[in-house]
Amino acid sequence: MTLAQAVVAGAEPDELARLDVPATYRAAHLRKDEVGTFDQDEPDKDVRRTLHVGEVPMPELAEDEVLIAVLASAINFNTVWSAMFEPIPTFAFLERFGRTDPRHDLPTHVLGSDAAGVVVRTGRAVRRWRIGDRVVTSPAYVDGEDPVVQHDGMLAADLRAWGFETNFGGxxxxxxxxxxxxxxxxxxxxxxxxACNMLCASTAYRMLVGERGARMKQGDVVLLWGATGGLGGYGVQLVLGGGGIPVGVVSSPEKAELLRRMGCPYVIDRAQFDDLGEEKAWRRLGAEVRRLVGEDPAIVFEHTGRETFGASVYVARRGGAVVTCGSSSGYAHEYDNRHLWMKLKRIIGSHGANYQECHEVNRLISLGLIHPTLSTVYPLTRAAEAARAVQLNQHVGKVGVLALAPAEGLGVEDPGLRERVGEERLRLFRPR
Structure with missing residues (x-):
């Protein structure tokens, strides 16, 4: 029996420890010799051309690292950026990292910043985790010896996004x-x-709830772009759970209906605003928010970037905040600075989440207070198609990927809690 087979069979820790770690393993990866596949002005950089699934070498473990057997993973937008080689090829990250840790500088880059699985090996300095533990991963890869990590790991100079700026992802x-x-x-x-929660749920938590984000309080009106997407689906839940008033922006009637089933009372159809790059559209958006809830947003939850950022700065209330963690529609933002400085608004940059913030949001998930936004699941063999669906925004919520798990629906250890939470809530984003 192989180590992978033993994990799937539910083998005891002693048996897992006895079995050999394989020399190679199956992974979704990029190839360094394919950098340059796409022309800079190519209109459709189809990630299926560059994202491959096949065998890659198994690395040695550092003393503070853990090898997990991955049962399932998920697609995040950083996988799409990676497979497009934008904004720069991720092999540049690996080459830089390779100056201090040569293991990562390889001709293949294994992607993925989410995973759920079983610990099968631990480095000699690891104290809190044991072979056989069932775990999920958080995406921040930091040096624990950096003093600032004790304050906030996201401020570390060598902070890396696992599976994006490091190798051996999920x-x-x-x-x-x-x-x-x-x-x-x-x-x-x-x-x-x-497997689908931690990157997006923890990012949304830091943006909205954490001490370093917008620090939402009860009664705050929060405008959320892409409210049924990977980030937005968790953002809406956090606003509702914290006593805020979510106003979700979506792009189709189907997504609007999903928002209402989530309990979001106010929904805006983005299609009614022709050009969000113009101030007249910003004014109409602001008027629509006031028509729905009677006031301007205290917080605007931003991650779409160039297409929406000017509108976000405009519609935030006097003294309000725009909290941003990304730019899926482009990095070069334009906004009218008069609406920022003259009305004392704030722009808050937020990136990922530190370990404590990940712990807090994982606790909420474990209590059944925040639910997965999983909508579709692909096998690892079709990881490129899964990433393509995210690239084309053909999904809602999160797109999952089965790795070692032979089928969906496995791994439940507390059916009682699952029954109390309810299948309808847990599968809200799945096709009805």
């Missing part, structure tokens, strides 16, 4: 993580449900 049968990336798997979730 879209694979095995993955290498630091021990400080691990959290207990929520016991009422399946492998694929557990």
């Amino acid at each position: 879209l694979a049968d095995f993955a290498v993580v630091k021990a400080t990336q691990l959290l207990p798997k929520p016991r009422h979730l399946t492998w694929e449900e557990a």
